[in-house]
Amino acid sequence: MRFVDEFRDGALARGLAQAIAAEARPGRTYNLMEFCGGHTHAISRYGLTDLLPANVHMIHGPGCPVCVLPIGRIDSAIELARRPGLVLCTYADTMRVPASQGISLLKAKARGADVRMVYSSADAVKIAVDHPDRDVVFFAIGFETTTPPTAVAIRHAEAMGLANFSVFCNHVLTPSAIANILESRDVREIGTVPLDGFVGPAHVSTVIGSQPYEYFAEEYRRPVVIAGFEPLDVMQAVRMLVRQLNEGRAEVENEFTRAVTREGNAKAKALVAEVFELRKSFEWRGLGEVPYSALRIKERYRPYDAEARYGIGYRSVPDHRACECGAILRGVKSPADCKVFGTVCTPDNPIGSCMVSSEGACAAHYTYGRFRSVPVVGRGAPPKAAPAGVPAAEVAP
Amino acid sequence: MSPVRDDYIRPVDFRNGRVDLTHGGGGRAMAQLVEELFVRAFDNDLLRQGNDQAAFAVGAGRMVISTDSHVVSPLFFPGGDIGCLSVHGTINDVAMAGARPLYLAAGFVLEEGFPLADLKRIVESMAAASREAGVPVVTGDTKVVERGKGDGVFITTTGVGVVPDGVRIAGDRARPGDAILVSGTIGDHGVAIMSLRENLSFETTIRSDTAALHGLVAAMVDAVPGIHCLRDPTRGGLATTLNELARQSRCGMVIAERGIPVRPEVAAACEFLGLDPLYVANEGKLVAIAAAADAPRLLEAMRAHRLGRDAAIIGEVIADPHHFVQMDTSFGGRRVVDWLTGEQLPRIC
Numbered sequence: 061m062r063f064v065d066e067f068r069d070g071a072l073a074r075g076l077a078q079a080i081a082a083e084a085r086p087g088r089t090y091n092l093m094e095f096c097g098g099h100t101h102a103i104s105r106y107g108l109t110d111l112l113p114a115n116v117h118m119i120h121g122p123g124c125p126v127c128v129l130p131i132g133r134i135d136s137a138i139e140l141a142r143r144p145g146l147v148l149c150t151y152a153d154t155m156r157v158p159a160s161q162g163i164s165l166l167k168a169k170a171r172g173a174d175v176r177m178v179y180s181s182a183d184a185v186k187i188a189v190d191h192p193d194r195d196v197v198f199f200a201i202g203f204e205t206t207t208p209p210t211a212v213a214i215r216h217a218e219a220m221g222l223a224n225f226s227v228f229c230n231h232v233l234t235p236s237a238i239a240n241i242l243e244s245r246d247v248r249e250i251g252t253v254p255l256d257g258f259v260g261p262a263h264v265s266t267v268i269g270s271q272p273y274e275y276f277a278e279e280y281r282r283p284v285v286i287a288g289f290e291p292l293d294v295m296q297a298v299r300m301l302v303r304q305l306n307e308g309r310a311e312v313e314n315e316f317t318r319a320v321t322r323e324g325n326a327k328a329k330a331l332v333a334e335v336f337e338l339r340k341s342f343e344w345r346g347l348g349e350v351p352y353s354a355l356r357i358k359e360r361y362r363p364y365d366a367e368a369r370y371g372i373g374y375r376s377v378p379d380h381r382a383c384e385c386g387a388i389l390r391g392v393k394s395p396a397d398c399k400v401f402g403t404v405c406t407p408d409n410p411i412g413s414c415m416v417s418s419e420g421a422c423a424a425h426y427t428y429g430r431f432r433s434v435p436v437v438g439r440g441a442p443p444k445a446a447p448a449g450v451p452a453a454e455v456a457p
Numbered sequence: 458m459s460p461v462r463d464d465y466i467r468p469v470d471f472r473n474g475r476v477d478l479t480h481g482g483g484g485r486a487m488a489q490l491v492e493e494l495f496v497r498a499f500d501n502d503l504l505r506q507g508n509d510q511a512a513f514a515v516g517a518g519r520m521v522i523s524t525d526s527h528v529v530s531p532l533f534f535p536g537g538d539i540g541c542l543s544v545h546g547t548i549n550d551v552a553m554a555g556a557r558p559l560y561l562a563a564g565f566v567l568e569e570g571f572p573l574a575d576l577k578r579i580v581e582s583m584a585a586a587s588r589e590a591g592v593p594v595v596t597g598d599t600k601v602v603e604r605g606k607g608d609g610v611f612i613t614t615t616g617v618g619v620v621p622d623g624v625r626i627a628g629d630r631a632r633p634g635d636a637i638l639v640s641g642t643i644g645d646h647g648v649a650i651m652s653l654r655e656n657l658s659f660e661t662t663i664r665s666d667t668a669a670l671h672g673l674v675a676a677m678v679d680a681v682p683g684i685h686c687l688r689d690p691t692r693g694g695l696a697t698t699l700n701e702l703a704r705q706s707r708c709g710m711v712i713a714e715r716g717i718p719v720r721p722e723v724a725a726a727c728e729f730l731g732l733d734p735l736y737v738a739n740e741g742k743l744v745a746i747a748a749a750a751d752a753p754r755l756l757e758a759m760r761a762h763r764l765g766r767d768a769a770i771i772g773e774v775i776a777d778p779h780h781f782v783q784m785d786t787s788f789g790g791r792r793v794v795d796w797l798t799g800e801q802l803p804r805i806c
Contacts (some may be wrong), residue, residue: 107790407798426794
């Protein structure tokens with residue numbers, strides 16, 4: 061497959077791993093935060109940690125939009141779904157996040173609420189068109205990647221005069237989250253989270269471009285390298301970050317040149333600006349209230365704003381006491397630090413949202429990496445000679 | 458004198474007719490449906506006897522029995538339908554014990570309003586699959602539920618077979634050092650179904666791999682009577698089957714991603730849907746675990762069979778108190794291939 065296979069080439073990976081090991085200076089550590097959930101997933105799925113030298117640490121940031129949705133907003137979505145006759149359309153991962161009283165959208169569905177999984181906002185519009193007698197609400201979440209499609213859906217609905225369609229908007233903004241982390245006490249003052257550089261999000265950057273990160277690089281003196289989702293993309297980005305840190309530079313570099321430009325997607329940005337405006341403040345799970353970090357629907361498109369149509373209020377609900385999602389999202393703790401990780405909280409019975417989405421740090425670690433924290437017989441030794449027919453797999457140092 | 462012949466009974470209208478509650482009532486209408494559709498299609502002596510059960514002699518060896526319910530949606534898909542799927546699925550479960558499947562029983566739950574044309578198509582597909590496999594449907598049952606209480610048709614098939622003494626193939630027999638083999642490409646069936654689901658229709662040439670595997674199994678047992686484990690990776694895919702076997706056998710496994718056969722079209726479809734082929738259902742493939750020394754001979758026997766052309770050795774069994782299934786990725790790292798969580802839901806961005 062083009063644009064996929066070349067970026068998963070094992071031989072190139074080994075070469076890159078060696079290059080990174082050669083450039084990483086012994087005696088210093090490189091603490092790199094990957095901001096995007098897709099990167100968290102890629103790192104775990106391809107076992108990239110195996111290929112990086114011991115002094116290069118990847119820290120998982122709050123880049124998963126499902127994970128940063130506070131319980132209170134899911135409660136509102138469940139409340140909407142329970143209204144008789146209403147159809148709530150949502151992305152798949154959001155369905156499993158546990159909210160108050162352990163109810164999730166999936167559980168509400170099992171109890172009779174009409175909750176439907178959709179792949180895109182366009183699917184939700186189609187459901188509204190096909191069922192004029194039902195009120196259809198699209199539960200819109202996501203960073204800048206999914207925001208333009210939501211804008212398109214609203215404009216289509218308006219063009220069609222679709223009276224039974226509205227959007228429950230929970231779109232959040234990447235630069236605000238990065239700023240919040242860099243401003244946090246853990247990073248600025250206490251130094252609990254040593255943070256040397258960022259692996260910048262892939263698809264978000266195709267929309268907003270590389271330009272918005274220049275502020276962080278300059279103001280906070282931390283390099284940012286925007287990386288694609290394939291494992292070689294991530295490794296190349298790590299190498300570029302290591303090199304910048306060695307050379308004392310703090311610039312924005314773009315590894316994902318095949319999809320990202322400095323300006324981004326002008327048309328998409330214009331569409332978003334047309335339909336949405338900034339909220340003064342928005343609660344993020346784990347980060348608390350973050351100013352100017354989220355979007356709401358503009359006055360002009362009020363008929364398509366579910367919050368206005370259904371009078372949705374917001375009640376902040378604290379996380380489960382044992383849940384460390386907040387600390388994990390800020391990079392202060394790792395999944396294994398959470399007391400309930402892997403025992404009470406598992407992907408089948410998640411307590412917090414980090415365990416729900418496959419891009420959440422906890423789910424990624426549980427699914428792909430938890431065997432590292434458990435001594436496994438034979439691990440560390442190179443694999444034995446493979447049975448006939450299987451090419452010997454090499455594990456880079 | 459009426460010109461109508463005394464023995465004339467108006468035949469079931471399979472073209473335009475629909476299932477209604479009388480077809481499940483136990484009365485004349487049901488008997489007629491059974492006679493004109495099921496008995497005519499399945500066409501064998503035992504069924505023609507018209508009893509509520511079938512009696513047959515049991516040969517030497519141990520009896521094997523297995524049952525499966527089929528609720529696949531959509532009912533018709535590229536490469537098959539719920540009918541042939543229900544025949545293949547149960548034959549395969551019996552065959553995975555190393556047994557020769559002998560007979561099938563089939564229970565139908567029909568929804569009021571279901572088109573008889575579709576039912577006929579499904580039953581004839583079952584009959585063709587059963588004939589081709591040489592495993593007749595010798596007894597059955599029909600129920601009808603009100604409109605809205607069933608999704609068209611649900612089929613439950615039960616199969617019996619016999620396995621000779623001396624052949625002991627079971628999920629707890631894998632041992633460290635054993636080789637793990639798969640009979641062909643994975644993920645075909647699940648992707649074929651996905652391609653028709655609402656909201657997800659995309660053009661593809663991928664067809665379900667649904668097939669009866671007892672012939673392949675017979676050839677395999679012939680070549681290597683001491684096979685340790687056989688299982689068909691249906692719901693939950695290859696990953697789930699390997700985890701099941703690892704747990705039952707109380708051992709671990711290491712497989713190599715590069716060695717797992719996947720069609721490029723299936724890989725591509727999984728890629729843009731955010732699915733992992735390891736977890737996608739198969740309906741015409743099997744996993745085999747055998748002693749390492751037997752592996753080359755077993756592989757040869759599999760590849761010589763029509764349904765095992767793309768067979769491959771994909772890994773080995775190891776000692777591991779945690780029973781993890783690990784995979785050396787083609788990328789060069791190692792990861793755990795865990796149990797499936799819930800149902801495969803694709804990522805959002």
